Amino acid sequence: MKGAGYIFDAIVVGAGPAGSSAAYTLARKGFKVLVVERGRTPGSKNMFGGRVYADPIREVFPNLNKSAPIHRWVTKERISMVSGEKMTSLEFEGKKNVSFTTYLTELSNWMAKQVEEAGGIVLTEITVDNFIVKDGRVKGIRVGNEEVFSDVVIDAEGINRLLLERAGLIPRITPNYAGLGVKEVIKLSKEDIEKNFGLGSGEGIAWLLIGDIMEGLPGGAFLYTNKDSISLGIVVMLGSAMERMKEHISRYVERLRLHPLLEKYFREGRIMEYSAHLVPEYVWPAIPHRLYGDGFLVAGDAAGLLLNLGYNFRGVDFASYSGYLAAQAVEKAHSLGGMSAENLSIYQELLEKSFILRELRKFKNAPKMRKNERLYDFYPYLINAIADKIFHAKYETPKIMDAFKEANKGRIGWFTLIRDLYEVSRSI
């Protein structure tokens, strides 16, 4: 068969942050690497909210600060609780280069370019149909009736883990273990962004909102400032959102954009893009899934390596770093004599030792905590009602306790309040 002579040391499925990080690390070590991506360009199928934590990625790509498409360093964090047309916010400002905003398409493209410059091959518009499995060992990939072989396959196919499902290596994902992110990108001039959000040149804001702005959907809204646009969207827990959604999810985002508290920030804007994507929400490590086997490793979203704290999301850096660790595992297995599950099991150890699994374990109760409906509904109401009574007092200012009592109207007791507070501070 024509082309049957193509053999690689490693094939990486998916040119997102996980795949390209794995491929780049391997290519730099002299491995013959092929990356296959089903989108027209790297990053054309993935999506994120808007913010990336730099340090883990810089470990993988040392030239991150020099040449990566960094839009703005996040210097302002704002968390808001919304109730009707009232909003109470907590804001933090600090000027360190810890996380930045970007377009994931641009970042993925940049990473793929690093792979090619390091000697790897990146092919787009290639949809892998399945793994070639012989004697229980993954030997390569099948695309239509064509086969390409390799010593190891790194699966970084993202949350739609069709390959892993087809190979019977993992169970099908269910709505209870997935979130749904929906986002609009609104074009706005650099000057307007900096003026409207009170930012210096190159500075950005990460803004999360909860409350009735979500119209009863379990989840939160986010806003990130890019170079000359804004990413605005929501993340909902898919399982419970499906039961409650009264109309298409895009309508919720539409109303978010037109919300009287938000609309003024991007009135001059023009919508450029609408996108939606699943987000892994595994209850780690309650769901056992093997991230390695004979001839394969799983990294990134496909491995469920994403942290959603409600006030913060860590996806891209987790993905990138897990790809980096997968590459290290391959290198180690290579020195041990081959890509057997036993040799590749070092991947699990590397993950356990890394910040990724430490974080996921530490915050393993976060998904449960986020199921507490009062967080989305009652507390935003309560805090705004109290603030309203205190700040919008016309003649007499009530004491905070009296404002609380009046706002609470006996709806929750002290016990519930303290227990919720305890749960939240213990979970996140």
Next chain:
Amino acid sequence: MLNIVVGIKWVPNTTLVNIDPRTGTLIREGISSIVNPHDLVAVEMALRLKNEYGGTVTVITMSPPSAIAGLEHVIGMGADRGILVSDRAFAGADTLATSYALAKTMERLDYNLIVFGQETIDSSTAHIGAQVASWLKIPYIYYVTEARYIEDRNIIRVKRALENAYETYELELPALISVAMHSLNPRRVSIYNKLRVKLESPIETWSNEILGLEKNCIGLKGSPTALAKIEMIPKVLRKNEVFKGNDVKKAARWLVKKLLEEGLIEI
């Protein structure tokens, strides 16, 4: 054997392009480019002919270097070789200057069939095929939906679609055919062919240093076409009135009255 040359164009994805209502120009910012979809149909036709009768498929485009991605795509589909005709001297070319440069490139190749798409989605002139054939002094035909090579007579027999009929023609080779849009479904790229792109570098760039074309015949200087003006078609404002209520008879009467008032119907 058929040695086929296909001409393609790398165009902005016009399905994504909006028009600035104030200036009347295309907003190209952030719009990705694609191979003109009608040209993919031409490539598909060429690949089918090659598969059936043997030979080669060479794809040519005249464009800035970004079009290499387009050549990679069609080689991914199965074309053998890509030639990017690219030089600052070619910039600003109208269809005459473009067809001249393309014809002069093709002259240097060993071909007996040239295939073009029907037209491009970004300009829709459908000139290039006919003009290339004229420069090369070879027969040409448009709106081809099927083609058969009859080797012993050195002809290509084509069926072409007109509005209400199919015609069959025989063209002596070398000849040029322009394939009717939507007549074939372009194939997906194959991983072996895409790997070939990366490992065997089947794409060449030909500048005017190679072609040596007279400056007066290329680029802006060789382009007599002048676009005088673009006028936007004014938007028709609709009144957008809605009848409220459930009474069908009333609704019908209301509608008829409105239409009569507007002079849209007569009794």
